[in-house]
Amino acid sequence: MFRPLAAALALMLLTAPMAMAAPSTDPADMPAGTYEVDKTHASLIARVQHMGLAAYTVRFTGFDATYAWDPKSPQTARVEATLQAASLDTGEPKFNGEFAEKFLDAKANPTIRFISTSIVQTSPGKGTMTGDLTLRGVTKPVTLDVTFDGYAAGMGGQRSGFSARGVIKRSEFGSTFLLNPPMAMVGDEVELILELEFVKK
Numbered sequence: 001m002f003r004p005l006a007a008a009l010a011l012m013l014l015t016a017p018m019a020m021a022a023p024s025t026d027p028a029d030m031p032a033g034t035y036e037v038d039k040t041h042a043s044l045i046a047r048v049q050h051m052g053l054a055a056y057t058v059r060f061t062g063f064d065a066t067y068a069w070d071p072k073s074p075q076t077a078r079v080e081a082t083l084q085a086a087s088l089d090t091g092e093p094k095f096n097g098e099f100a101e102k103f104l105d106a107k108a109n110p111t112i113r114f115i116s117t118s119i120v121q122t123s124p125g126k127g128t129m130t131g132d133l134t135l136r137g138v139t140k141p142v143t144l145d146v147t148f149d150g151y152a153a154g155m156g157g158q159r160s161g162f163s164a165r166g167v168i169k170r171s172e173f174g175s176t177f178l179l180n181p182p183m184a185m186v187g188d189e190v191e192l193i194l195e196l197e198f199v200k201k
Contacts, residue, residue, distance in 0.1 A: 023150025023161070025125050028071045030151040030160055035198035037065040037081075038159070043195045044083065048170070049187030056186070058099070062087030065196065067116075079116040079129065086110060102177040103170070105136045114142070129164070135173040142168055144192070158200035166192045 024030075044063055050056040062084030069077050085106035090096055100106040116131035125148045133142040149161035169188050171179060178186040 023152040032070045034201045038197045041197040045193040047191040059089050060087050081114045083112040109137045138173045160198045162196050164194040
């Protein structure tokens with residue numbers, strides 16, 4: 001009776017250090033391969049000024065993202081992401097569909113895409129990523145400030161984490177709803193906030 005329990009406890013003790021080890025913040029420690037986003041540990045948030053009073057915040061719940069990584073040539077890393085425009089979540093379900101359509105043209109352009117074109121390291125663990133963002137059928141270059149939060153291997157697999165920030169002007173993608181007088185209630189600049197964990201395939 002006690003042997004199975006003792007074996008289980010021993011297994012937990014042996015695997016705990018692997019699961020709880022502090023992540024490495026050196027990207028060179030991350031093995032080469034393809035990593036895909038863990039949707040249960042990812043947040044894609046957008047914020048825009050409302051009437052000049054506060055930052056109205058929304059998030060996207062439908063998305064996919066992958067990146068290819070080679071520690072020997074980090075500048076060649078390639079990121080690809082897709083978001084479903086109709087997955088816009090305002091926190092008020094009655095507004096989700098209306099806002100997705102009026103701001104994002106979700107029916108005619110259901111998919112938002114981002115494909116990286118260059119990555120530049122600016123300091124240890126930090127850099128900029130430029131890529132082509134396609135929104136409402138319009139493609140424009142966008143640059144994000146990226147922080148490598150770490151890499152760890154354990155019971156949850158080989159995992160990496162990143163934070164990214166950037167700003168776009170929605171008018172450049174044809175989104176002008178409530179932008180111009182006399183109904184200028186929503187700002188032009190949209191702040192993008194990404195907190196992402198990836199798992200090696």
